[in-house]
Amino acid sequence: MRTAEDYRAALKSKKQKLYANGERVDDVTSHPRYRKVLASHALHYTLAHNPEHSSLLTTKSYLSDKTIYRWSSLTKTMEDVINYARLKRFGYENTGTCVSATCVGFCAFNSLWHATWKMDRELGTNYHERLKNYILTAEAEGYMIAGGLTDAKGNRRLKASEQAEKDTFIRIVDRKPDGIVVRGIKCMVAGAVAADEIFIMPGAGYREDEKEYAVACVIPRNIEGLTMIENRRVNDVRDLEDGWDNPVPYANNAAYLILDNVYVPNERVFMAGEAKYSMDFISYYTANYRSTQGGCVAGQGSIMVGAAVNIARANGLSSNVMRDKLMQMVLNNETTWSMGIGAIAMGKLLPSGVWMSDPLLAHSTKVQIATLPYETKRLCQEVAGGIGETGCFPSSRDFPMMEKYFAAGSTGRARARTARLIEWLTVGSGIPGCLHGGGSPDGARLVMRGSYPFESFAKKAAELAGVTDEIAEPPKK
Ligand SMILES: Cc1cc2nc3c(=O)[nH]c(=O)nc-3n(C[C@H](O)[C@H](O)[C@H](O)COP(=O)(O)OP(=O)(O)OC[C@H]3O[C@@H](n4cnc5c(N)ncnc54)[C@H](O)[C@@H]3O)c2cc1C
Structure with a gap:
């Protein structure tokens, strides 16, 4: 090979x-x-x-x-x-x-x-x-x-x-x-x-x-x-x-x-x-691409969790102090991951012999992918403090002049490197395109709207509530 x-x-x-x-x-x-x-x-x-x-x-x-x-x-x-x-x-x-x-x-x-x-x-x-x-x-x-x-x-x-x-x-x-x-x-x-x-x-x-x-x-x-x-x-x-x-x-x-x-x-x-x-091609493509994309953002999120643990410690804090934020980051990651895996598991074998993820679940995954990782990035920066945000920390060339001031829970150098990683992950070129990459979330919402059985559930809800009078959509203007 x-x-x-x-x-x-x-x-x-x-x-x-x-x-x-x-x-x-x-x-x-x-x-x-x-x-x-x-x-x-x-x-x-x-x-x-x-x-x-x-x-x-x-x-x-x-x-x-x-x-x-x-x-x-x-x-x-x-x-x-x-x-x-x-x-x-x-x-x-x-x-x-x-x-x-x-x-x-x-x-x-x-x-x-x-x-x-x-x-x-x-x-x-x-x-x-x-x-x-x-x-x-x-x-x-x-x-x-x-x-x-x-x-x-x-x-x-x-x-x-x-x-x-x-x-x-x-x-x-x-x-x-x-x-x-x-x-x-x-x-x-x-x-x-x-x-x-x-x-x-x-x-x-x-x-x-x-x-x-x-x-x-x-x-x-x-x-x-x-x-x-x-x-x-x-x-x-x-x-x-x-x-x-x-x-x-x-x-x-x-x-x-x-x-x-x-x-x-x-x-x-x-x-x-x-x-x-x-259109057939687009439907198969987006279903598998978007379900598996749940893994991309979860993977980068894992690194953000690791970087957040490190920076908390490098700042002199126990990572435990940040547990609520860390847990929210984990939850965001594992939400997109498990939604994507769910979409795959609920998919079906196509007659040509390839597997296709469930479209409604795959597109739902895409909508969450366009949202949750940004919250994860924000939390990662929140844990880091200002040195993790872009522009607030000097270059490695000038850093030796100030290194001694930045030793805290770790050496100043380890802290600075970790801060730079967070910058790269959250506002730098390590950012993956999870908003429009793989298609815009509104496109995914459109598919969801088209495939979700709104009418059937409206009927079911009416039956459960014992509603016998018609509840109709108002006529179009
Ligand atoms: C990091 C990254 C990696 C990428 N990798 C690839 C790749 O490998 N291959 C590839 O082919 N593409 C790739 N893309 C492109 C990506 O697929 C597109 O950005 C995405 O499909 C959205 O298209 P657009 O950028 O033209 O935005 P637009 O289509 O212009 O969308 C902008 C906004 O306008 C809305 N909108 C658009 N048209 C209408 C309309 N007619 N009516 C109402 N609202 C509308 C959209 O919903 C969206 O909110 C990548 C993008 C990123 C950010």
């Missing part, structure tokens, strides 16, 4: 077109901006070879029977999806933040598994076979795969086809006998700069009159016509600092992907205009 060194060598050999902060970057493996995101992915390869973690990070392929990395496996059973959630939590607990290319592409091809299966049965296409072949390659190569769903979307009140600038959404602009040509932009694609491959997927369900937007394919990082523009990191300057100002050796990272007439050969295309199935 691929090693961390093989992974780095592969990225080095696939020269992408990437810009960051006004600079063209040819080699992500040697540029300081990318050392943390690469380290994060590389850690997964390394830990997969450690007997303590290999049962989570590797699995047996359903397709080849060989041992493969979990992030390129099919999730055919409830246990597989629970292990996907555990993988996400593990990633956060070991790196402090999001390890996106072990996640979004993984969820994408599992969701496409079902959509392509349906298309082949109902339309006579051969997308499913193509996808199976691609997954076999991805498994054998041990790829890191990012996933782009989010289009720039333009004016939110208008449909894709109504936008003044057509390229705000990815679409098919040409069809050739052996492939398609796509153009447009995908936004905030996490892990893309350090991924081997990127899935491009429909970001919404499309109708027949917008079928050219219903496109799913996978592209290598160095494909002709792809330009990546890396995000401006939350804490750009600090991320390039040395010493304990830059406390964690890992980071997440996102990029905007401009596809300028990118030619994608048929064997890498899994949907090309079958509008009806774009």
